[in-house]
Each structure stands twice: as structure tokens, then as C-alpha cells.
Amino acid sequence: MRLIGHFIGGREVKGTSGRTADVFEPMTGTVQAKVDLATKAELRAAVENAKAAQPEWGATNPQRRVRVLMKFLELVARDNDALAELLAREHGKTLPDAKGDILRGVEVVEFALGIPQLMKGEYTEGAGPGIDIYSMRQPLGVVAGITPFNFPAMIPMWKFAPAIACGNAFILKPSERDPGVPMRLAELMLEAGLPPGILNVVNGDKEAVDAILDDPDIRAVGFVGSSPIAQYIYERAAATGKRAQCFGGAKNHAIIMPDADMDQTVDALVGAGYGAAGERCMAVSVAVPVGKTTADRLMEKLIPRVENLKIGPSIDPTADFGPLVTKEALNRVRNYVEIGIKEGAKLAVDGRGFKMQGYENGFYMGGCLFDNVTKDMRIYKEEIFGPVLSVVRAHDYDEALRLPSEHDYGNGVAIFTRDGDAARDFAARVNVGMVGINVPIPVPVAYYTFGGWKRSGFGDLNQYGPDSVRFYTKTKTVTSRWPSGVKEGAEFSIPTMK
Numbered sequence: 001m002r003l004i005g006h007f008i009g010g011r012e013v014k015g016t017s018g019r020t021a022d023v024f025e026p027m028t029g030t031v032q033a034k035v036d037l038a039t040k041a042e043l044r045a046a047v048e049n050a051k052a053a054q055p056e057w058g059a060t061n062p063q064r065r066v067r068v069l070m071k072f073l074e075l076v077a078r079d080n081d082a083l084a085e086l087l088a089r090e091h092g093k094t095l096p097d098a099k100g101d102i103l104r105g106v107e108v109v110e111f112a113l114g115i116p117q118l119m120k121g122e123y124t125e126g127a128g129p130g131i132d133i134y135s136m137r138q139p140l141g142v143v144a145g146i147t148p149f150n151f152p153a154m155i156p157m158w159k160f161a162p163a164i165a166c167g168n169a170f171i172l173k174p175s176e177r178d179p180g181v182p183m184r185l186a187e188l189m190l191e192a193g194l195p196p197g198i199l200n201v202v203n204g205d206k207e208a209v210d211a212i213l214d215d216p217d218i219r220a221v222g223f224v225g226s227s228p229i230a231q232y233i234y235e236r237a238a239a240t241g242k243r244a245q246c247f248g249g250a251k252n253h254a255i256i257m258p259d260a261d262m263d264q265t266v267d268a269l270v271g272a273g274y275g276a277a278g279e280r281c282m283a284v285s286v287a288v289p290v291g292k293t294t295a296d297r298l299m300e301k302l303i304p305r306v307e308n309l310k311i312g313p314s315i316d317p318t319a320d321f322g323p324l325v326t327k328e329a330l331n332r333v334r335n336y337v338e339i340g341i342k343e344g345a346k347l348a349v350d351g352r353g354f355k356m357q358g359y360e361n362g363f364y365m366g367g368c369l370f371d372n373v374t375k376d377m378r379i380y381k382e383e384i385f386g387p388v389l390s391v392v393r394a395h396d397y398d399e400a401l402r403l404p405s406e407h408d409y410g411n412g413v414a415i416f417t418r419d420g421d422a423a424r425d426f427a428a429r430v431n432v433g434m435v436g437i438n439v440p441i442p443v444p445v446a447y448y449t450f451g452g453w454k455r456s457g458f459g460d461l462n463q464y465g466p467d468s469v470r471f472y473t474k475t476k477t478v479t480s481r482w483p484s485g486v487k488e489g490a491e492f493s494i495p496t497m498k
């Protein structure tokens with residue numbers, strides 16, 4: 001059995017807690033590895049390593065720092081197939097989707113190559129008599145990232161690449177469900193020339209997370225995961241004076257206007273609703289057709305597409321999606337389907353009976369589709385995180401606009417229409433952080449930023465893009481005057497611009 005320890009000070013070390021978690025292979029339902037769960041002392045060892053290594057790394061010129069990231073990109077490309085297979089085997093998503101997971105992380109590493117430019121400060125000559133003023137961005141020191149199971153390559157890279165490029169040392173606490181790829185990424189960073197101690201991986205559960213939150217030497221925490229944990233981390237991190245950005249769950253709506261191209265819309269809905277078995281924070285989980293005719297046209301095309309989704313083991317490159325991550329996740333999603341039926345929604349497609357031949361113990365279920373869902377139902381209010389799409393019929397555009405705007409979550413939303421006026425109005429007024437216009441998964445490119453609103457995001461700076469540079473640096477502002485400058489004598493009142 002593969003044993004996964006921690007990556008501290010540039011090497012893998014075995015855990016000492018005696019506590020481990022099972023890492024499943026979702027496509028077969030077997031335990032394929034055990035991962036050590038760290039104690040507070042093990043987290044502290046990682047912090048000590050990071051703290052010792054950071055000053056020299058922070059003082060290394062930014063071009064040299066990004067050369068390590070350039071080399072890392074080469075190594076990720078070299079090992080892409082092996083990384084994708086490891087990812088698919090631990091997570092359950094298909095191989096092409098695993099490659100997408102890696103690539104969306106790589107794009108943020110590419111963005112971080114611009115750090116020499118992005119970290120530049122500002123300068124004003126002659127801000128006062130003989131006075132020049134300038135600002136500089138400095139790394140925070142040791143920072144941490146706590147990441148979810150559903151993007152084990154992308155989200156760790158979103159976190160550590162900008163942080164390390166800015167000169168920080170990083171402690172990554174990946175999901176205990178699929179820690180293999182994050183560990184490999186840390187090894188590749190070392191191979192690329194990163195000094196030991198700058199990127200550490202501490203595997204674990206709540207105990208490791210709490211140790212991060214309470215550690216006085218960790219200056220910032222970036223979290224991605226479910227909303228209750230995001231809120232908990234935000235509050236506890238703030239209590240110890242850390243910067244925190246915590247991204248949570250989602251309920252992403254797709255509004256379908258009467259003039260939408262229905263074939264394109266249905267393609268978008270099946271891809272974004274069921275891809276990765278719905279285990280994406282930007283998955284479309286609610287479809288909102290506007291008007292009865294639109295709803296009927298949508299259901300007529302959508303039902304056969306959901307019935308014919310191809311579910312397969314992760315290594316089948318022709319599958320639309322694979323199994324869920326764990327048996328627990330599968331049971332939770334199945335339970336939501338029961339709840340929806342009891343609440344009175346109409347189960348138009350029932351995928352619960354799906355069995356994968358040859359993989360009978362895998363965590364599979366077929367796509368489910370609910371019609372006539374209403375906003376008081378739990379299946380509408382709560383995040384299901386599985387291959388289940390709910391159709392909420394809206395009478396008109398205003399009702400459709402209110403649904404995502406008034407929902408507790410505010411991660412992503414999409415509108416399908418040919419009407420530029422409607423799309424423009426929607427983008428301006430909807431109370432959600434990321435909007436797609438005929439784009440179902442509007443994950444912004446790496447040089448914009450990613451962040452949901454309301455219960456989908458706690459804290460004010462987004463992940464990646466220019467916001468990540470702001471998050472992982474502090475600004476220092478220097479006001480200077482040299483002796484040959486204007487002499488004003490002693491000044492006892494607050495200096496003002498005369």
C-alpha cells in the first residue's frame with residue numbers, strides 16, 4: 001500500500017501522529033493509499049523550515065524567482081500524462097478533465113512569471129518641497145493554502161505560484177482525499193530549483209488546519225472548500241490577525257431566455273452540469289428557463305441528453321464523466337435526490353440505478369434531472385455537488401434575475417440569449433461574482449481574478465490575477481527628503497501640503 005507522508009524542508013517525511021486517512025480509487029472503490037494526518041508539531045516543523053528559508057528567497061531578485069517557475073512549467077509538461085493519471089485515479093474525473101485541471105493551474109503559474117512587472121512599486125518625484133515618495137511591495141513571509149479535493153492540481157497552483165513568485169514561503173494543506181498530485185507538484189518545484197523549505201506540503205485534517213490557523217508565524221491563509229468551513233477559517237484566521245481569503249460553495253444558475261439557441265444551450269448545460277460528475281464549484285446546478293414555452297422546449301431536448309450521458313471509469317477517455325470522489329459523497333448526493341422527490345420536485349431523469357459493469361464497487365451514479373423545482377426546496381437552496389441539475393421555471397426575466405441574485409451563494413451565473421440588451425442588463429444587475437454570457441463555466445482567464453460573492457467568498461481580494469499579488473504582499477510607502485532639500489526648521493503641527 002502506498003503511504004503518503006508530508007513534504008517538509010525539501011523531502012518527503014513520514015508522519016508521526018499514527019493517524020492516517022484512506023485515499024480511494026473512486027473508479028474501483030478500493031483503498032489505494034494511506035495519507036498521514038499531521039499533528040500540530042509536524043505543522044510547526046514545516047513552519048520552522050519555511051521561516052528559515054524565506055528571507056533569502058524573498059531577497060532573491062524576482063527574475064531569478066520566476067526562472068524556477070519557468071523550469072517547473074517544463075517539468076509539469078514533461079510529466080503531464082503521469083500527473084493526469086494520478087489525478088484521475090485519486091479524484092475520479094476523466095483523463096481529459098484531469099489534464100484540464102492541470103492546465104488551468106499552469107495558466108496561473110504562467111501569469112506569475114510576470115511578477116517582476118506586477119510587483120513594481122510607484123514613485124512620485126517632488127511630492128512636497130524636496131520630498132520624493134515611493135512604495136514597494138514586500139512578501140508577507142510564511143503563508144498557507146488549504147485546498148479542496150475537487151481540483152487537486154489547479155487550486156494548489158492558484159495558491160502557491162503567485163505566493164512563491166512574490167517571495168513568500170508556502171505551506172500547502174491539500175485535501176486528504178487526493179493528496180498525490182499536490183505532493184508531486186512540490187517535488188517538481190524542488191527539481192525546478194526551488195530552495196528546500198519554500199514549498200511544504202502538510203497533509204491532514206482539522207487538526208492540521210487548526211494548527212495553521214493558530215500559528216503566529218503564518219501571516220496569511222488562502223482557503224477553498226465548502227462555505228461553512230470557509231467561514232470558520234475566515235473567522236479563526238482573523239482572530240489571530242492573519243489575512244484571509246476563503247472561497248466557498250456554490251449554486252450556479254443558468255438563465256435561458258426565449259431567444260436562446262436551444263441546441264447550444266443544451267450542450268452547455270450537459271457539459272457544465274454533469275462534467276466531473278458535477279463536482280465543480282462552477283458547475284451549473286440550476287437551469288432557469290424563462291416562460292413556459294422555453295421550459296418545454298428545453299426539457300424536450302435536455303431529457304434525452306441526460307439519459308444518454310456516458311458514465312465510465314476515469315481511465316476511459318470517451319466517458320463524459322466518472323465516479324464521485326468517495327462513497328460518502330455518493331450517498332450524500334443520492335440522499336439529496338430522495339429529498340427532492342419528497343419535496344415534490346419532478347424527477348425527470350433518475351440516474352440512481354446506474355451500475356458500471358466491471359467496476360461494481362466504484363462510486364458511480366448516472367445523471368439526474370429535476371423539473372418543477374421551487375426556491376423553498378432544500379435541493380434548490382443547498383449545494384448538492386453531484387450530477388444533479390434542477391430546473392426552476394421562471395415566468396419572466398425579472399423573476400429569473402432575482403433567483404441567482406437572492407440566492408445565498410454567488411459564485412457563477414450564466415445567461416443564454418441572443419439579445420445584447422438583456423445580456424448587458426443581466427451582467428450589470430445580477431448579484432453574483434462571475435458572469436457568463438452564452439458561456440456556461442465563466443472561470444476567468446488567469447490575468448483576471450476568480451472570486452464569488454455572498455456565501456461563496458469571505459474576504460475581499462480574489463484569487464489569482466492582480467489581486468493575488470495584492471494578497472501575498474504588503475505595501476510599504478517611503479517618504480524621503482535629503483539634507484540638501486528645503487529646510488523648514490522644527491515643525492510641531494502635523495505636516496501638510498502648503
Ligand code: NAD
Nearest residue numbers: 147148149174175205206209225226229247248249250281
Ligand atoms: P471541504 O470544505 O470539505 O474541505 C476543504 C478543505 O478544508 C480540505 O483541505 C479539508 O481537509 C479541510 N477541512 C474539512 N473539514 C474541516 C474542518 N471541520 N475544519 C478545518 N478544516 C476542514 O471541501 P471539499 O469537499 O474538499 O471541496 C468541495 C467544496 O469546495 C464544494 O463546496 C465546492 O463548491 C467548494 N469549492 C469552491 C471553489 C471556489 O473557488 N469557490 C473551488 C473549488 C471547490
